[in-house]
Amino acid sequence: MSSRPPLKLLNYHGVPIWRNVVFIRLVMQALAALFVISIIWLLATNLMNNAEQRGLNLSFKLLSTNAGFDVPYSLIPFDSSKSILYAFFAGVANTLRLVGIAIFTTTILGVLIGLAQLSSNFVISGLGRVYVQTLRNIPLITFAFFLFFGLLRGLPKTSEAWHMPGIGVMSNRGIYLTSVDESSSLVLWLIIVALGIVAAYLLNRMFLKNQGELKLFGIRLNRGFTPIVLLLLVAAIGWIAQPQAPFVFDQPELKGTNFVGGMKLTTEFFAILTALTVYIASYVAEIVRGSVQSVPKGQVEAAEALGLNYWQVTLNVVLPQAARIAVLPMIGQWVNLTKGSALAIVVGYAEVFVVARTAIEKTGMALQIFVMVIAFYMIMGAFFSLLGNWYNRKVQFDGR
Amino acid sequence: MAVENMTESTTTGELRPVEEQSFVTWAKANLFSPWYNAVLTVIGVVLILFLLKGTIPFLLGAQWAAVTTNIQIMLVGQYPTDEIWRVGVGVAPMPFIAGTAWGVWGSMMRTFSVILIVAAVLTVISSLFGDSMTPGFVLWFAVSPFLILLGYAVGRRDFIGPRHVLIGWFLFLLLTLFFLRGFGEDSAMPYVPTARWGGLLVTILIAQVGIAVVLPIGIIMALARQSNLWFFKIAAMAYIEVLRATPLLALLFLMLIVSPMFLPDVTTPDRLMLAFIAIVLNNSAYMAENIRGGLQSVSKGQIEAAQALGMRGSHVTMVVVLPQAIRATIPAIVGQFIILFKDTAVIALVGLMDLLGAAYAIILGQDAWRTADPEVFLFVAAVYWIFTYGMSSVSTGVEKRMRAGAD
Numbered sequence: 001m002s003s004r005p006p007l008k009l010l011n012y013h014g015v016p017i018w019r020n021v022v023f024i025r026l027v028m029q030a031l032a033a034l035f036v037i038s039i040i041w042l043l044a045t046n047l048m049n050n051a052e053q054r055g056l057n058l059s060f061k062l063l064s065t066n067a068g069f070d071v072p073y074s075l076i077p078f079d080s081s082k083s084i085l086y087a088f089f090a091g092v093a094n095t096l097r098l099v100g101i102a103i104f105t106t107t108i109l110g111v112l113i114g115l116a117q118l119s120s121n122f123v124i125s126g127l128g129r130v131y132v133q134t135l136r137n138i139p140l141i142t143f144a145f146f147l148f149f150g151l152l153r154g155l156p157k158t159s160e161a162w163h164m165p166g167i168g169v170m171s172n173r174g175i176y177l178t179s180v181d182e183s184s185s186l187v188l189w190l191i192i193v194a195l196g197i198v199a200a201y202l203l204n205r206m207f208l209k210n211q212g213e214l215k216l217f218g219i220r221l222n223r224g225f226t227p228i229v230l231l232l233l234v235a236a237i238g239w240i241a242q243p244q245a246p247f248v249f250d251q252p253e254l255k256g257t258n259f260v261g262g263m264k265l266t267t268e269f270f271a272i273l274t275a276l277t278v279y280i281a282s283y284v285a286e287i288v289r290g291s292v293q294s295v296p297k298g299q300v301e302a303a304e305a306l307g308l309n310y311w312q313v314t315l316n317v318v319l320p321q322a323a324r325i326a327v328l329p330m331i332g333q334w335v336n337l338t339k340g341s342a343l344a345i346v347v348g349y350a351e352v353f354v355v356a357r358t359a360i361e362k363t364g365m366a367l368q369i370f371v372m373v374i375a376f377y378m379i380m381g382a383f384f385s386l387l388g389n390w391y392n393r394k395v396q397f398d399g400r
Numbered sequence: 401m402a403v404e405n406m407t408e409s410t411t412t413g414e415l416r417p418v419e420e421q422s423f424v425t426w427a428k429a430n431l432f433s434p435w436y437n438a439v440l441t442v443i444g445v446v447l448i449l450f451l452l453k454g455t456i457p458f459l460l461g462a463q464w465a466a467v468t469t470n471i472q473i474m475l476v477g478q479y480p481t482d483e484i485w486r487v488g489v490g491v492a493p494m495p496f497i498a499g500t501a502w503g504v505w506g507s508m509m510r511t512f513s514v515i516l517i518v519a520a521v522l523t524v525i526s527s528l529f530g531d532s533m534t535p536g537f538v539l540w541f542a543v544s545p546f547l548i549l550l551g552y553a554v555g556r557r558d559f560i561g562p563r564h565v566l567i568g569w570f571l572f573l574l575l576t577l578f579f580l581r582g583f584g585e586d587s588a589m590p591y592v593p594t595a596r597w598g599g600l601l602v603t604i605l606i607a608q609v610g611i612a613v614v615l616p617i618g619i620i621m622a623l624a625r626q627s628n629l630w631f632f633k634i635a636a637m638a639y640i641e642v643l644r645a646t647p648l649l650a651l652l653f654l655m656l657i658v659s660p661m662f663l664p665d666v667t668t669p670d671r672l673m674l675a676f677i678a679i680v681l682n683n684s685a686y687m688a689e690n691i692r693g694g695l696q697s698v699s700k701g702q703i704e705a706a707q708a709l710g711m712r713g714s715h716v717t718m719v720v721v722l723p724q725a726i727r728a729t730i731p732a733i734v735g736q737f738i739i740l741f742k743d744t745a746v747i748a749l750v751g752l753m754d755l756l757g758a759a760y761a762i763i764l765g766q767d768a769w770r771t772a773d774p775e776v777f778l779f780v781a782a783v784y785w786i787f788t789y790g791m792s793s794v795s796t797g798v799e800k801r802m803r804a805g806a807d
Binding site for chain 1: 437440441443444445447448629630631632635641642644645646647648649650653654657658661662663664665742743744745746748749756759760763771773774777778780781784785788789792
């Protein structure tokens with residue numbers, strides 16, 4: 001004896017079927033799915049037809065055939081007899097090299113300019129603001145063209161190369177940086193430095209035991225500086241006392257028509273690295289400025305009221321809170337940097353996209369190679385978002 | 401009013417006037433007070449002098465002729481010279497619409513319009529110093545400030561609202577496109593293929609049509625991603641995540657090289673259209689994420705209240721959730737529009753003649769201008785800068801107004 005009306009096929013619980021929410025949802029999704037699937041089916045049929053007519057092979061197995069082209073610069077050894085897939089990974093390695101170095105340089109430059117913008121010194125803050133406003137309002141690629149053409153024409157011949165004392169030389173054959181090589185005495189020096197670290201640590205323990213008060217020959221020692229000075233002193237003695245310095249600085253020298261020694265950066269690599277660094281640093285600078293300014297003023301005032309000095313407030317109160325806000329957008333800029341590295345196609349630095357372009361021109365396997373390229377960038381994006389999530393979980397306040 | 405010039409005395413709590421500062425005391429306090437500040441000032445000044453030393457001789461000796469003789473290519477590309485009047489007439493509604501927007505939205509749009517007026521006036525003035533610019537262009541730039549002012553006067557009228565401006569903008573945009581494209585061979589306005597469109601014209605057209613298309617797609621994708629219908633959710637998620645991860649440049653090549661493989665053999669798709677689609681795909685994915693943030697910021701109580709009033713599901717979304725979500729994300733939306741505008745420059749890399757592509761073609765294509773790359777690219781950068789700066793001033797205006805509303 002149910003109070004519900006009897007079940008009928010098109011009349012569930014008395015609700016006519018065209019007003020049944022469950023049914024409507026099902027139909028809507030089915031229609032949408034049908035629509036999407038039919039479009040995909042149409043495109044796939046076109047692809048099959050076109051492939052048959054033009055004799056294209058759509059198999060991914062082709063990627064293991066001989067490349068037959070060269071990758072101009074490669075971190076991992078490569079020659080044209082290796083497979084296309086191998087060439088692709090040579091490109092991946094080059095991209096990772098570029099992105100890895102560029103993240104480092106961009107973040108440093110960006111943080112410096114962001115802090116410059118915040119400076120109370122108006123010459124410095126003005127310079128920072130002009131930098132950011134100029135670059136942020138033009139497209140990256142316009143800036144890159146400007147820079148690439150300028151470098152291409154502006155870099156001198158090797159005989160008139162620009163010498164930057166201690167840093168390296170610049171010429172149109174490439175940029176040669178002074179490289180730092182290890183020498184035979186490096187191991188011993190590292191052991192001495194390790195001992196210095198232990199000594200500094202023990203000194204710090206002594207400070208803690210004596211509640212920060214230690215005296216040597218009647219002079220009160222500074223709790224913050226003394227362990228560091230001790231460490232530096234030990235390291236310096238270890239450096240000087242040995243007959244051979246632990247590091248050898250290899251200066252590039254002009255031999256014949258080219259430079260020998262040092263670390264060579266190709267002009268292409270230097271150009272794309274500079275373009276990405278200088279441009280994206282303007283975005284990083286804005287993130288730094290915004291995040292520092294978003295720390296509530298009350299925090300600074302409270303810290304000052306507790307008697308902390310300027311540097312203590314900055315290092316212990318402002319920066320940790322600003323960093324928490326800044327890191328996620330910063331990682332977003334690293335993603336932008338990764339994607340911007342595809343611009344290397346303008347100068348021809350052999351990163352993954354350039355290799356892909358060459359491979360497509362030489363082999364015509366556009367579809368397979370593009371699938372690989374997109375997969376690579378998606379993996380990079382997923383890596384950065386995992387990094388961001390991990391950081392976010394680490395710094396999140398409890399109970400928020 | 402006067403309080404700004406007063407400072408509160410810490411001991412008595414009374415207001416007293418700020419003491420007049422001499423330049424020397426000001427400089428001492430701001431530029432040289434701790435010793436490292438003095439060092440920074442010196443470094444900064446040296447840097448400025450270094451920059452001036454590099455730029456001033458260049459600016460004095462610059463061959464601006466590279467820009468002025470090629471101004472037609474930079475502005476309209478290879479659009480047939482006989483038909484250029486169509487560009488002038490077709491694009492004329494744009495300053496007018498910008499003016500009405502200024503009239504309707506007020507201070508938010510003011511900087512943008514003023515920048516456009518100043519740029520037009522400067523163009524006209526600079527054309528007086530050389531005779532390389534076609535009189536038609538000079539006339540257009542001379543008239544456009546008046547069109548902006550006319551639009552402002554119209555926009556100030558009470559019966560013109562935001563809705564009229566938006567609809568008018570959209571209709572005029574369609575009209576412009578048809579006007580530029582033309583009709584048959586024998587008609588008064590013969591057909592001009594998009595391959596001959598170029599320069600700033602293409603940059604601005606792609607940006608505007610892109611803006612008009614990206615927002616609706618972004619809203620639809622954001623709603624689909626938030627919906628509890630699994631098919632829509634998964635489809636939107638795939639769309640957003642794949643397109644966001646792919647660099648625009650890769651998407652552009654994908655569109656131009658791979659997409660014809662998926663189309664019937666008989667069709668030869670328009671290259672400009674394909675590039676446009678790539679830009680729209682990429683930006684709409686970002687737009688969807690921006691709007692999703694806004695959707696999530698609408699409090700659940702709003703939705704429950706609307707449901708309690710007996711509103712249908714679609715009604716709740718369209719009337720209650722979406723307007724609030726969009727209002728909350730306006731700064732992000734305008735930011736995305738700016739990115740889209742800058743993104744249009746990428747199409748130069750696939751050989752299309754937008755503003756940057758035209759510059760590239762001038763430098764590589766003509767021996768006389770092979771060494772004029774700094775001048776040409778500086779000009780191009782300046783044009784991009786003017787528009788982007790104008791747009792970001794709109795964005796700051798919006799944020800200011802929103803903050804004022806929140807207080």
